[in-house]
Amino acid sequence: MQRLIKRGLMFGNLFHVDSPALVDRYNRALQHLTGKRTTETDFHIDISGYSPEVGDELGDHLYLNHAGVNRQFILLSMEQRTAPLLNAKFSTSRGILQQFIAENEAQLFALTARDAVAGELVNSVFDVSEPRRLFDLRRVKVEADTTAGTVRDAEKLGQMVERFRTEKDGWYDDVLIAQMIELAGKTGDVVRNPVKLRQMSFDQRNFWTAHFGGLYLFQDLDHPAVVAPSGKDHLGDLPIKYVFDADDRNQLAKFFEYNGLTETIVEARGINSAAILRQKMDFILIDAVADEGGDLTGATRADMRRLAREHAGKLPEEFHALGALVNWAENGGNWPRITSDHPAYFYTLRASDTKDAELVNMLLAELAPKDARQMFICHKELFYKTYARWPEAKKAYVADFLVAEYQVDKAGARAALFGHDAPMEPPAPRKPDPVSDLIARVGPWGAVRER
Structure with missing residues (x-):
């Protein structure tokens, strides 16, 4: 692997953490998320803040991705957005992080100038101990804040400002004014410069996961299926009709074609x-x-x-x-x-x-x-x-x-x-035919074992 590393084909484009200030911010975020700290003073991180060097030190390369679900992340710099995602367990995770960073670029730029932003890709599943649990992964929500709670405090301050403006005796509420002054010292002027991260959630219906030998779930299609290239016999009973592996070449070809x-x-x-x-x-x-x-x-x-x-x-x-x-x-x-x-x-x-x-x-x-x-x-x-x-x-x-x-x-x-060239003109609508009607009723792959 050294050949790949030296040529930038592995661990390439990671963000270099080499200053005491960045290391301190990373440790605050790591403590906040996991209760752990690193003694490393020079290391590299991917888009999620995972570091191979820190993983080696802790003896745990899933220290930000416990059980391979609900990946946590640490943002120290906007430069991380072009970094790869290492040890990926789901094909959607890097894209979600990139979209979150892009949609909140200005806010994250301001927040990471003073602190680390720590967060999590949250869904309703906390373990995937059996393949069936993968079908419960429907939406992923991004939750994030600085380690000092700047976003939370800014939201609270915003509510206080609204009370101050609208309540009849707001101008005379010395306690409210004192609390506003104290929070403003942490968050800055939230009226002129709002500190708010956009709440984002993402559908996760078609995706790859590294769990169970590597699976592709295609649920949001006209003809859904699961593809397990390395083998399907260990998957048990799944809540989907068709499950293929690499040996089901004819069925896979039809699956691609019909969809x-x-x-x-x-x-x-x-x-x-x-x-x-x-x-x-x-x-x-x-x-x-x-x-x-x-x-x-x-x-x-x-x-x-x-x-x-x-x-x-x-x-x-x-x-x-x-x-x-x-x-x-x-x-x-x-x-x-x-x-x-x-x-x-x-x-x-x-x-x-x-x-x-x-x-x-x-x-x-x-x-x-x-x-x-x-x-x-x-x-x-x-x-x-x-x-x-x-x-x-x-x-x-x-x-x-x-x-x-x-x-x-x-x-x-x-x-x-x-890449794909733009089509010259929209395709003509497909006319219904008896074959399509038959496919719609019984499925496209013929006599395939149901699951």
């Missing part, structure tokens, strides 16, 4: 589909030949072709199928029939333009695990776990590629791979 969640790369508008497919082939090639022990540093396109020729006998079906697809796209070759049973099928897909595009691309990264680039971009938790098991040659090649081709322009790379 309009995916599109084929070659049919997507505004991207260089052949270049994307060719790069996927390179990763599949490297996966197949890396254990040979050769040096793959700085491998060129000619080197990749040479490797493909030399190792043609051991290249998997995915490589040859994507090659045929590239040949069709560039040279007008025969259209290759790649069905959902084929190992290359999920390599040919990407998320369509829906609100769940990031979640779908995350799932596709699990279903097409040899595409190291997509896994790194869309599912870092899985990437780091998988990377640790790779041969050294593959580790070096992938790290070099990500530094050269992704780190230099992250936004551009994401747009080129997963």
